[in-house]
Amino acid sequence: MERGRVGVLTIGQSPRTDVTPSIKGILGSNIEIIERGGLDRLTEETLSEITPGPTTTTTYISRLRNGKSVKIDKNKLLPLLQEELTELEKETDVTIMLCTGDFPTLKNTKPVLYPDKVLRHSVQAIMTKGTLGLIIPLEEQKKSLVEKWHGIGMDIVVEAASPYEESDLKGAGARLKEKGADLIVLDCMGYHESHKNEVKQVFDGPVILPRTLIARIAAEYVF
Incomplete structure (x- = not known):
């Protein structure tokens, strides 16, 4: 039996070591989990690019790979998230969005499971x-x-x-x-x-x- 591949896309940085063990425990050892994050390409110096400001309409919070939390402006996040989803779909069969927010503008070629x-x-x-x-x-x-x-x-x-x-x-x-x-x-x-x-x-x-x-x-x- 071919091993299934599930993508996990966080709005913060991957890997989400605080979340994926729970998911892995349910999916089992036959399923490979591949992770990406909307903020993966940002450094500590460039994180200010997604910081909420006076015009922010929707604020999210997520986790960085160093364990710290970060507040995120949704509109600034969306293009970064789209890039990571596009890359993730090249390696996976289905993607879990690791956020309960809504993302109607994201474009996908394979199934995406939206928690909301x-x-x-x-x-x-x-x-x-x-x-x-x-x-x-x-x-x-x-x-x-x-x-x-x-x-x-x-x-x-x-x-x-x-x-x-x-x-x-x-x-x-x-x-x-x-x-x-x-x-x-x-x-x-x-x-x-x-x-x-x-x-x-x-x-x-x-x-x-x-x-x-x-x-x-x-x-x-x-x-």
């Missing part, structure tokens, strides 16, 4: 009404992420707790419970299994972790 689309449809499959709780990395993302989830037919409550810095995930989960959340989505690929476990300690409803959800979809595609 999978998350939205998964939530709507589980719930048709009620209150959706979101845990997001940054306070300044609240407006854009509420807009992203708008139209699902549910009330939305939000708390911020970064997966890349010391933060109170348990407290965020408790506050969402107090606000009436029926389901919680950890709306960033940076959240890992221990973050989900922290939230589950104070919230007894469903908690969706994007990295493992999208890895299971990828496994269905390549097997």
